[in-house]
Amino acid sequence: MAIISQIVFAVLLLVFLVILTMRIRRIKSNIQLGRSGGPVGDKGKRWSNVILLAFGQKKMFKKIVPAVFHFFIYAGFILINIEVLEIILDGLLGTHRLFAPFLGGFYAILISFFELLAWLVIVACVIFLIRRNILKTPRFVKPEMKGWPALDANLILIIEIVLMAAILSMNAADQVLQDRGIGHYVLTGSFAFTSFLKPVFDGLAAGPLMLVERTAWWFHIIGIFAFAIYVTYSKHLHIFMSFPNTYYSRLTPQGQMDNMPEITNEVKIMLGMPVDGEASPPPEGMRFGAKDINDLTRKNLMDAYSCTECGRCTAECPANLTGKKLSPRKIIMDTRDRMEEVGYSIQKGGKGLEDGRSLLGDYITKEEINACTNCNACVEACPVGINPLDVILQLRRYVSMEESGSPAAWNAMFSNIETNFAPWKFSAQDRFAWADTLKNKT
Amino acid sequence: MSDIKVPTVAELAANGKSPDILFWVGCAGSYDDRYKKVTLAFVKILHEVGINFAVLGPEESCTGDPARRAGNEFLFQMQAMANIQTLNGYEIKKIVTACPHCFNTLKNEYPELGGNYDVIHHSEFLQQLIDDGRVKLKDGGTFRGKRITYHDSCFLGRANNVYEAPRKVLEALDVELVEMKRCGVNGLCCGAGGAQMFKDAEPGKKDINVERTEEALATGANTVAVACPFCMTMMSDGMKAKEKEEEVEVLDLAEMIVEAKGL
Numbered sequence: 001m002a003i004i005s006q007i008v009f010a011v012l013l014l015v016f017l018v019i020l021t022m023r024i025r026r027i028k029s030n031i032q033l034g035r036s037g038g039p040v041g042d043k044g045k046r047w048s049n050v051i052l053l054a055f056g057q058k059k060m061f062k063k064i065v066p067a068v069f070h071f072f073i074y075a076g077f078i079l080i081n082i083e084v085l086e087i088i089l090d091g092l093l094g095t096h097r098l099f100a101p102f103l104g105g106f107y108a109i110l111i112s113f114f115e116l117l118a119w120l121v122i123v124a125c126v127i128f129l130i131r132r133n134i135l136k137t138p139r140f141v142k143p144e145m146k147g148w149p150a151l152d153a154n155l156i157l158i159i160e161i162v163l164m165a166a167i168l169s170m171n172a173a174d175q176v177l178q179d180r181g182i183g184h185y186v187l188t189g190s191f192a193f194t195s196f197l198k199p200v201f202d203g204l205a206a207g208p209l210m211l212v213e214r215t216a217w218w219f220h221i222i223g224i225f226a227f228a229i230y231v232t233y234s235k236h237l238h239i240f241m242s243f244p245n246t247y248y249s250r251l252t253p254q255g256q257m258d259n260m261p262e263i264t265n266e267v268k269i270m271l272g273m274p275v276d277g278e279a280s281p282p283p284e285g286m287r288f289g290a291k292d293i294n295d296l297t298r299k300n301l302m303d304a305y306s307c308t309e310c311g312r313c314t315a316e317c318p319a320n321l322t323g324k325k326l327s328p329r330k331i332i333m334d335t336r337d338r339m340e341e342v343g344y345s346i347q348k349g350g351k352g353l354e355d356g357r358s359l360l361g362d363y364i365t366k367e368e369i370n371a372c373t374n375c376n377a378c379v380e381a382c383p384v385g386i387n388p389l390d391v392i393l394q395l396r397r398y399v400s401m402e403e404s405g406s407p408a409a410w411n412a413m414f415s416n417i418e419t420n421f422a423p424w425k426f427s428a429q430d431r432f433a434w435a436d437t438l439k440n441k442t
Numbered sequence: 443m444s445d446i447k448v449p450t451v452a453e454l455a456a457n458g459k460s461p462d463i464l465f466w467v468g469c470a471g472s473y474d475d476r477y478k479k480v481t482l483a484f485v486k487i488l489h490e491v492g493i494n495f496a497v498l499g500p501e502e503s504c505t506g507d508p509a510r511r512a513g514n515e516f517l518f519q520m521q522a523m524a525n526i527q528t529l530n531g532y533e534i535k536k537i538v539t540a541c542p543h544c545f546n547t548l549k550n551e552y553p554e555l556g557g558n559y560d561v562i563h564h565s566e567f568l569q570q571l572i573d574d575g576r577v578k579l580k581d582g583g584t585f586r587g588k589r590i591t592y593h594d595s596c597f598l599g600r601a602n603n604v605y606e607a608p609r610k611v612l613e614a615l616d617v618e619l620v621e622m623k624r625c626g627v628n629g630l631c632c633g634a635g636g637a638q639m640f641k642d643a644e645p646g647k648k649d650i651n652v653e654r655t656e657e658a659l660a661t662g663a664n665t666v667a668v669a670c671p672f673c674m675t676m677m678s679d680g681m682k683a684k685e686k687e688e689e690v691e692v693l694d695l696a697e698m699i700v701e702a703k704g705l
Binding site: 062252253254255256257259260263264266267268270271273288289316318319321322323324325326367370371372373374375376377379380393396397398399400401406407409410412413414417418421422423424426428429430431432433434435437438 | 445446447448450467469471472473474478481482485497499500502503504506508509510511512513514515516517519520521523524546549550551554555596597600601602603627628630631633634635636637638639640641642643644645646647648649650653654
């Protein structure tokens with residue numbers, strides 16, 4: 001009997017690992033649809049971002065209440081994985097609570113600590129469900145959150161509660177079995193945060209009780225496998241992606257826009273200046289700015305996979321706050337949706353990028369990108385180093401340089417700069433006229 | 443008061459001289475009637491302190507910032523290259539400007555195109571003058587004890603982490619600084635950045651500058667201090683929209699120093 005369950009477990013684990021690997025490959029190849037960036041440099045500063053922002057959750061703590069509850073779930077997620085390791089080893093080796101004999105009295109303390117975390121995760125998830133569905137915190141009920149994004153968020157919270165409930169039931173049943181000295185249930189000492197649940201299971205005979213304990217065990221571990229796969233389709237992917245994403249976040253001042261070297265060469269040729277290296281025109285078919293996801297950088301696409309749709313960016317956006325259509329969160333969500341659409345199409349042997357659709361136009365409108373004030377509030381707000389502004393600016397470049405489709409007032413501003421060297425319609429000769437009032441004094 | 447001369451770099455060069463620092467006036471500082479007053483105020487301070495400065499005068503040209511933010515990278519780079527040729531031709535090393543947008547572009551975006559200068563915003567420059575004792579504000583002058591709020595420019599604050607210098611200047615003026623609900627790193631934009639200054643806003647429920655003005659009014663301040671020409675326009679317009687322009691002044695830091703010292 002034991003060997004059968006070991007085989008079943010091994011097969012499940014293998015299936016899980018195969019699916020997970022396929023999902024990781026898919027996500028990786030989707031990100032690689034983007035333009036590759038240059039060398040990253042300054043590893044020290046990058047690691048410090050990972051430690052402060054991803055591990056340390058520094059920016060989360062700008063909003064203290066959600067930060068604390070989020071921290072419970074985060075700590076639970078990281079630390080309970082130690083127990084998951086034991087469960088996997090037990091499953092493969094046919095053992096029960098493999099670590100208990102090695103850790104002695106410390107085992108019960110460790111499990112009790114995990115139980116505390118599990119309870120805190122449940123509390124946090126319940127509070128988050130209330131915030132989303134009853135209190136309706138404004139950033140969770142914006143238009144882009146309708147449908148799947150709202151369901152996704154609720155599903156994650158409910159699944160986490162159910163998984164924690166399974167582990168707590170398993171421990172409570174286990175302790176009753178230990179008390180009765182049944183079978184292989186090793187004596188571990190009392191677990192602090194489930195022993196009070198023992199009366200719930202006390203009325204059961206040994207058989208049904210073992211069934212409860214085993215069911216909870218299998219449910220928990222299969223649930224974790226399934227959840228891990230689900231996460232790769234979900235906004236919840238931030239639990240992995242926030243680490244690389246903070247590493248690759250830009251280190252330059254937030255106000256600095258990325259240069260376009262291919263334009264520098266053209267401008268130098270136009271001005272009759274010497275050009276570095278070969279003075280070759282930009283490659284055929286190359287677009288200035290971004291129309292679709294393959295024009296964006298890989299970091300932009302990684303941003304899209306790192307976004308957990310918390311909406312802190314949108315809550316700080318001056319355009320969104322005053323009722324404009326722009327929502328930085330939607331820009332990032334659209335980028336992911338379009339990337340997944342293209343990736344899925346390529347996987348199926350479809351048209352991929354050539355499907356007649358594009359990020360700009362079919363997902364993001366000009367009205368949205370035109371409303372941005374470049375204030376960097378969204379960039380500053382993001383706890384995991386996502387830069388919605390960078391995407392907006394690349395889309396604007398495409399609209400201006402490939403479509404000449406900027407708002408008329410901007411086109412007028414461009415021609416003012418071209419003819420008067422100022423964005424307003426003033427004569428270049430009058431530029432120094434402000435000093436005349438001083439000159440008159442002499 | 444002695445006469446104030448505003449030398450151009452070309453004039454100095456003709457006499458074999460060069461300025462210690464170039465004052466980059468910017469388009470708003472050159473053409474916008476309201477911001478010209480800030481330019482004059484800053485020049486008065488430079489003159490009073492005896493700084494060896496100069497301006498480019500007619501040789502100055504838009505940095506290209508609004509074109510770049512609106513997506514026209516060609517036009518930006520054309521402007522940038524031309525400006526860099528001028529600046530490098532005069533061997534300019536140090537630049538001060540009263541415009542955070544010019545400041546950001548000159549400081550962060552020109553180096554990649556061959557323009558490397560030590561660029562400083564006028565709020566930082568004023569703070570240095572105060573710290574060095576070159577601008578003395580005895581008991582803060584006319585602004586002493588006045589309730590004043592400071593509106594952070596995004597291109598100074600979040601874009602370049604300059605939060606302290608403007609506040610230090612206000613501290614030296616001995617004002618009662620009251621912060622708005624959203625300030626510093628969380629400051630709310632005036633609504634003019636990213637080339638919004640040059641077009642109408644998209645449809646919405648409210649104008650951003652009105653939202654910000656309401657926040658400034660909520661502090662009970664009778665002066666809103668700003669350090670950016672676009673913020674100046676947006677906050678002044680906001681006060682007009684709220685019919686508070688008679689009660690609440692919108693002033694640049696340089697203007698406040700000039701007023702406090704009676705220059």
